[in-house]
Amino acid sequence: MKPLYENLSEPAPLAQGALRVIPLGGLGEVGRNMNVLEHQGKLLIIDCGVLFPEEYQPGVDLILPDFSWIRDRMDDVVGLVLTHGHEDHIGAVPYLAMLRDDIPTYGSALTLAFTEPKLKEHRLPDADMHVVEGGDRVRIGPFDVEFVSVTHSIPDALAVCVRTDAGTVLVTGDFKIDHLPMDGRPTDLQALARIGEEGVDLFMVDSTNSEIPGFIPSEREIGPVLDRLVAEATGQVVVGSFASHVHRVQQVLTAAHKAGRKVALVGRSMERNMRIAQEHGYLTVPQGLLVDPADLNELPAQERLWMVTGSQGEPMAAMARLSVGNHRFVHLEAGDTVIFAASLIPGNETDVNRVINDLTRMGAKVFHRGNAKVHVSGHACQGELLTFYNIVRPVNVMPVHGEVRHLVANGQLAVKTGVRASNIALADGGVTVDLKDGAVRISGQVPCERVYVDGRSIGEISEDELAQRRTLASEGFVSIHAVVETSTGTVLSEPFIKAVGMAEDPAVFDEIRPELVQALRDATVPGVDAHTLQQVMRRVLGRWVAKRLRRRPMIVPVVVEQ
Structure with a gap:
């Protein structure tokens, strides 16, 4: 199998007659699913979801796909296809609509009904919505798109078959095989078999439960x-x-x-x-x-x-x-x-x-699921995945929707059904996969950073700022203020130290104050600025706190010059 790649360069312009898959989320993680298909200069987006923050991302509301690669190509977008109405597949639609609010959007009735209020919440106009159902086939730019009913943990889920001059791509979306579904709408295995008989050049498959043997119960x-x-x-x-x-x-x-x-x-x-x-x-x-x-x-x-x-x-x-x-x-x-x-x-x-x-x-x-049968997953286990591979018989496979271990396990299942190991494209977020003449290859990498939503802020929170928040949460905060007469090197007031989020008695800092005063006197020379003195205080106090209190808090020094 082709391995996961790192440090790739940006892909070259797409070759004539080729199709490119650009995953902007959902690979290497469970959430923010978004894949872009490029063909003949046009872009078709499949899903646009969010990822919910974890404990180590304090203050973050949502995590979005990285739109930076398509930001300057929004006029090339011919459509947005939504496979189903879960947040990890539709939650970021309003943020995409902020870049362009008239993208033709295709999905089942329930999926679009769940999407519309999200646009209204952000005071965006109703998108150009097109309701489709299993069996429908529509032309979206150079893409001939057929929708196939699949069973999931939400009604009206769809797989998507995209036919192009470069070949046929089948995207499962999230799915399982339930022969007795609640809504009487089982996965359309006949349609999948028919598409398989026609030939599937690239199969993009849900990987969430690829490590779990057997079949999901009804x-x-x-x-x-x-x-x-x-x-x-x-x-x-x-x-x-x-x-x-x-x-x-x-x-x-x-x-x-x-x-x-x-x-x-x-x-x-x-x-x-x-x-x-x-x-x-x-x-x-x-x-x-x-x-x-x-x-x-x-x-x-x-x-x-x-x-x-x-x-x-x-x-x-x-x-x-x-x-x-x-x-x-x-x-x-x-x-x-x-x-x-x-x-x-x-x-x-x-x-x-x-x-x-x-x-x-x-x-x-x-x-809960560990002590009672109160839930079944909506994602295919190994039994369903093997069934799909044997029905579709794809030439190439690209596992999607899952952490790295899920993607790898899914690729290994495909190999067991007869897919050549060299035809398994294991990609991470942002790693582009090109399809041409029936073969796939890793062609490069585009930006796929995590875009954080924090209140009204979108994409302004960096990983460094999140690290600072984690430090505040786990190590505490110390501020230190001093007044210095820089012309004479005189410290006019003893450093005032205030600790927040630390269980220490404030008196514990008394032993470091003389050392701080001496460090300031030694550093105060003609022309010295406040920033230099602040860094001196930060270093001295930081070393002492680490050695004496076994803590690494955020330290904010302030020097007032006289």
Whole structure:
């Protein structure tokens, strides 16, 4: 297999009759999925999602794909294709629309319905939306695009077959094989077989569960488990799930209705998405089942069920807040039941385990994927992946959507089905893959940095600034002020030291003040500036703090010249 490359140069202009794949996110990570296809000078974008920050990225709201490579080529973009309505595939659409707000956008009815409110939130005009479904085939510039129904953990998911003069590319999007899906819309294996018979030159395949043997169970197996847990619960019930997991919410509503409980949806995204799903016929809600959160608390505990966000342990989401007793509506009591009905996204283990421990400490009965069958993944395991490879019989394979180990494992599966190892293109974010004359090759690398959204700031937070935030969080902050008469070298006031986020007694700094005063006197020579003196104080105090207190805080020195 072709290895992952580093330090490649920018790719040369695309050769005549070739097609280039430019991954701007989603390779080497689980999230911010975005791939760009270039052919005949035109660009087709497939998905545009976000990645949610981890614990080591304090203050960050979202992480976007890197648009810098296409920023000056927005007029060449002929379309945006969205495979399904999850945040890691549509969450960055508004930020792309800030560069150009009239990109023709193609997706299923539910996917576009979830996308439109995001544009409105950013006060962007409605995009040029085109609703498609499995079996549809449209021409988008030089790209002939066919949509194929696939099963995922959200309705209306689509794979995308892109035919060009350079060859045929089949992109699975996120998928699994569920022969008894909740919405009666199974993965269209016949269409995939037909496309495979025509010939697939490049197969871009979901890699998330490529290390897991076997097949994913059907979503229908979760319903009876939820029915039993809700029926047996003696207190109130809290169920955490993704705000877009329509199938899971439907199962929870059904279980609550059977058990005689009322349901409140908690979380703005949960309320909005389920309202959209209901309006479009994807969610069936029995009359009178849903009530306002404030009204639910008026009912006895055994008649309440809360459907909340925060299944990944996000600090500001509902599940985390109620686990520490500071949620506006949900107040847990000992004996209540909490169900985590969602997959664990890699990287969130610490946050989720902390929330589970906090809930358990409160006396709640906590059920999660590790101790009860309350969720199944929406991503194909090895059995489904092998089935796809054997049906499609691609010439070349490019694993996508996953961490490096997932991409490698997926490539190894492809080889087992007969794909030549030399035809597996293992690429990382920004590494471009060219298809020409039926062969693929790594052609270069474009920028693919993580773009951080912090409040109203987009892309202004650097890795160095995040490192400073981590230092503040873990090591603390020390400020030191001194007044110096630079003409005489006289220190007019003893350095004033203030420590924040450090457990030390302020008096501990008394022993370093004489050394700081002497260092300032020694450094004060004619022509010296305040910056030089500040650096002297930083070095002296920094060495002392590291040796004496075993800390490396952020130190901010200030010298006032007289």
